[in-house]
Amino acid sequence: MVREIVGWVNREDRLFAKQITNGVAGTAGEHVYFKPQGVADAVMATRVSKCILPIDFKSEFKDTWTMDAPNGKKVNSFFCGAGGFDLGFIRAGYDVAGAWDFDEYAVQSYRHNIGDHVQKADVSKMKGEDIPKTNGWLFGFPCQDISSAGRQSGMIKGVTRSGLFYEVMRLLGEVEEKPEWILAENVKGVSKLSSIIQEEYSKVGYTLVSPQLYNTKFWRLPQKRERYFLLGIRKDVRKSFNFPEQSTEFIPELGSVLETEVDKKYHINAQKSAEIIGHADGCDLTKYYVRKLTPREFARLQGFPESYEQVVSDSQFYKQMGNAVSVNVAYAIAKAIDDQL
Numbered sequence: 024m025v026r027e028i029v030g031w032v033n034r035e036d037r038l039f040a041k042q043i044t045n046g047v048a049g050t051a052g053e054h055v056y057f058k059p060q061g062v063a064d065a066v067m068a069t070r071v072s073k074c075i076l077p078i079d080f081k082s083e084f085k086d087t088w089t090m091d092a093p094n095g096k097k098v099n100s101f102f103c104g105a106g107g108f109d110l111g112f113i114r115a116g117y118d119v120a121g122a123w124d125f126d127e128y129a130v131q132s133y134r135h136n137i138g139d140h141v142q143k144a145d146v147s148k149m150k151g152e153d154i155p156k157t158n159g160w161l162f163g164f165p166c167q168d169i170s171s172a173g174r175q176s177g178m179i180k181g182v183t184r185s186g187l188f189y190e191v192m193r194l195l196g197e198v199e200e201k202p203e204w205i206l207a208e209n210v211k212g213v214s215k216l217s218s219i220i221q222e223e224y225s226k227v228g229y230t231l232v233s234p235q236l237y238n239t240k241f242w243r244l245p246q247k248r249e250r251y252f253l254l255g256i257r258k259d260v261r262k263s264f265n266f267p268e269q270s271t272e273f274i275p276e277l278g279s280v281l282e283t284e285v286d287k288k289y290h291i292n293a294q295k296s297a298e299i300i301g302h303a304d305g306c307d308l309t310k311y312y313v314r315k316l317t318p319r320e321f322a323r324l325q326g327f328p329e330s331y332e333q334v335v336s337d338s339q340f341y342k343q344m345g346n347a348v349s350v351n352v353a354y355a356i357a358k359a360i361d362d363q364l
């Protein structure tokens with residue numbers, strides 16, 4: 024039987040080696056790297072530049088999606104994308120009153136799977152009066168200018184994509200009744216900007232709780248993904264909040280999210296496969312084929328439920344899943360906010 028190898032390399036080996044963790048994928052763009060169970064680090068290190076190893080461990084995927092009872096609270100979601108952030112809150116019992124994104128494909132996915140409350144809109148053109156009153160605001164604002172893989176031009180008002188942060192601050196100044204809390208999400212690089220964020224939150228009436236870094240792999244998803252969450256609490260509400268603790272005891276295997284039957288269109292061509300695995304022991308192309316992760320596997324890596332349907336092209340879906348807040352992480356924070364605020 025020809026066995027499958029998942030993943031491919033088209034960046035430098037250095038970056039590849041850096042991203043590998045035990046059986047956990049890193050979804051940096053479309054690149055997926057993993058190390059199978061039982062392969063020693065030293066062995067992996069010698070092979071890493073040449074080969075991605077075959078998967079010998081696969082279990083039937085289990086969708087553990089459950090819904091908590093409605094809690095009567097509402098949120099708004101800016102830059103909602105396909106709705107990863109929102110799904111975490113919906114799962115915890117929240118209702119989403121308004122959701123906005125200017126990408127028509129993200130809006131298509133969101134509308135089909137989550138609800139008609141989503142609108143295609145440029146947040147920089149919105150007005151306070153367009154925004155329903157809610158308990159909280161979610162905003163996973165664009166990260167291109169903050170991430171180390173991106174342009175690093177920073178959060179500049181009216182100039183960079185990440186400067187859209189200031190548009191949310193503007194809207195907070197325009198609404199008649201401010202939400203009790205606001206929650207931003209962004210890449211690791213945002214920590215360098217936390218004093219600016221603290222100042223901006225304060226100007227519009229919020230206290231920034233100490234920024235919290237979470238790694239998706241510690242939230243029962245086999246993906247190494249670190250993101251900061253920046254919670255602001257309205258000054259008249261309360262001052263403190265305890266983020267849920269991340270348990271580092273269990274990291275699921277990548278094999279737990281893989282599909283058993285994969286369409287051939289996800290197989291990598293022979294020449295590229297040979298480049299990837301050509302020189303390594305046991306990676307004989309007559310015995311193995313190489314494939315990339317499927318869109319469904321991307322959705323599983325982010326904690327989306329199996330019922331979430333793909334209604335856009337593969338490339339749009341990969342992008343939307345790659346952009347999303349990991350649902351499991353959003354859910355844990357949503358529950359803590361529900362308990363404490």
Ligand SMILES: C[S@@+](CC[C@H](N)C(=O)[O-])C[C@H]1O[C@@H](n2cnc3c(N)ncnc32)[C@H](O)[C@@H]1O
Pocket residue numbers: 102103104105106107108109123124125126129144145146147162163164165166184187343346347348349
């Ligand atoms: C990091 S993604 C958000 C992902 C989303 N929070 C989730 O969990 O699925 C950023 C989103 O901002 C949207 N966006 C960028 N600029 C925008 C703008 N000016 N107005 C509205 N949406 C914008 C992009 O289309 C993208 O979907």
